[in-house]
Amino acid sequence: MNDLRLNNLPQSDPANVLRFRDRQYAADLIGAAIIEFDFFSWLQDNPRSSLSVICEHFDWHARPADVLLTLCRASGFITSEEICDGNYRADDSGLSSLSIVGQEHLTSTSPWFLGPYYQPIADSKILKDFASILRTGKPANWQAKSDGADWHESMKDPQFARSFTGLMNCRGLALGQHLAKSLIPKLSESKHLLDVAGGSGIYSATMVAHNPHLRATVWEQAPVDAIVRSEIERYGLSEKVSIFSGDMFSNDWQTSLSNAPAMDVVLMSNVLHDWDWPEAQSLINKAYALLPPKGTLVIHDAIINAEKAGPLAVAEYSALLMNITQGKCYSVGEYNSMLANAGFQPAEFQSTIADRGFMTAIK
Numbered sequence: 001m002n003d004l005r006l007n008n009l010p011q012s013d014p015a016n017v018l019r020f021r022d023r024q025y026a027a028d029l030i031g032a033a034i035i036e037f038d039f040f041s042w043l044q045d046n047p048r049s050s051l052s053v054i055c056e057h058f059d060w061h062a063r064p065a066d067v068l069l070t071l072c073r074a075s076g077f078i079t080s081e082e083i084c085d086g087n088y089r090a091d092d093s094g095l096s097s098l099s100i101v102g103q104e105h106l107t108s109t110s111p112w113f114l115g116p117y118y119q120p121i122a123d124s125k126i127l128k129d130f131a132s133i134l135r136t137g138k139p140a141n142w143q144a145k146s147d148g149a150d151w152h153e154s155m156k157d158p159q160f161a162r163s164f165t166g167l168m169n170c171r172g173l174a175l176g177q178h179l180a181k182s183l184i185p186k187l188s189e190s191k192h193l194l195d196v197a198g199g200s201g202i203y204s205a206t207m208v209a210h211n212p213h214l215r216a217t218v219w220e221q222a223p224v225d226a227i228v229r230s231e232i233e234r235y236g237l238s239e240k241v242s243i244f245s246g247d248m249f250s251n252d253w254q255t256s257l258s259n260a261p262a263m264d265v266v267l268m269s270n271v272l273h274d275w276d277w278p279e280a281q282s283l284i285n286k287a288y289a290l291l292p293p294k295g296t297l298v299i300h301d302a303i304i305n306a307e308k309a310g311p312l313a314v315a316e317y318s319a320l321l322m323n324i325t326q327g328k329c330y331s332v333g334e335y336n337s338m339l340a341n342a343g344f345q346p347a348e349f350q351s352t353i354a355d356r357g358f359m360t361a362i363k
């Protein structure tokens, strides 16, 4: 089935289909915490520990450690007090202690300890990678291949880029239409959307299909830019959607886009989750500088809730992202911190389908 109509929504929510893949790494992260670090036994002896104390003791980096704690919280293994999510700092995500489940089943001195249940995956490459990522903060190679590059490097290889862009594109056909439909009331006055790191261009395509007055520019790097061009032609949208090839970090956005129409909407779909806080903040700062007053930034992603305790499916997906990229699934509060740092007004989260949703921030 190859339906080119962009106004054609499936009747069902694909959440369960995506979840099997999105959660693929979560068991290995919990396994690493049990087998490589005996983390839960330590937390039993050191209740009310902050992220920075945990990181100092285990010599862990804040980003992967935060993903582990969020997964444990979402799974009911730990409880956390005093989460200052609205003022997130990398070294401060509350004081964590074991829950009853954690005490009874995850500490090695408990009669109900279930550590041996994870022993069969003790030598898994993904589990070993998690131990190293926790210690170094650096992502592993794509799908734990010993001779491979990490995901960011792999995206510069034409064959890998085509395959991975296909992966994002198939997901985006339904997610993009839901996003576009949800945004209709907010974008009724908007004219031109900049789709930063737009992948196959599917989000720009669905956005202009559902908002006929809207035009879009997809910003991508080589070799994905060529894929966008052929996809936009395939949809017959070349009049409405243009492509800009460049590096979103090193290029100055105003200079790069000086010949393009003025942008009053910036979309970052599944982009910020690839990067650590400073890079994500720099992209949000660039969006703020580009937009006119009242301009809109749309962050579309799998987003952790304000309590940093779920949804479980997003906390599980964050383990995968933390392993293969320099990022993770950020929370509503973390995004609001970055938005406020840039000068945006705070934004609320609105869910769409498949554990995804969006935040719209106004300049």
Ligand SMILES: C[S@@+](CC[C@H](N)C(=O)[O-])C[C@H]1O[C@@H](n2cnc3c(N)ncnc32)[C@H](O)[C@@H]1O
Pocket (backbone or CB within 6 Å): 155, 168, 169, 172, 196, 197, 198, 199, 200, 203, 219, 220, 221, 224, 246, 247, 248, 249, 268, 269, 270, 271, 274
């Ligand atoms: C996870 S994909 C998201 C694609 C699309 N927005 C979506 O939601 O499916 C991230 C994209 O960032 C692009 N990218 C990574 N680094 C970039 C850079 N420095 N400049 C421009 N694009 C970049 C990659 O080529 C990739 O297509």
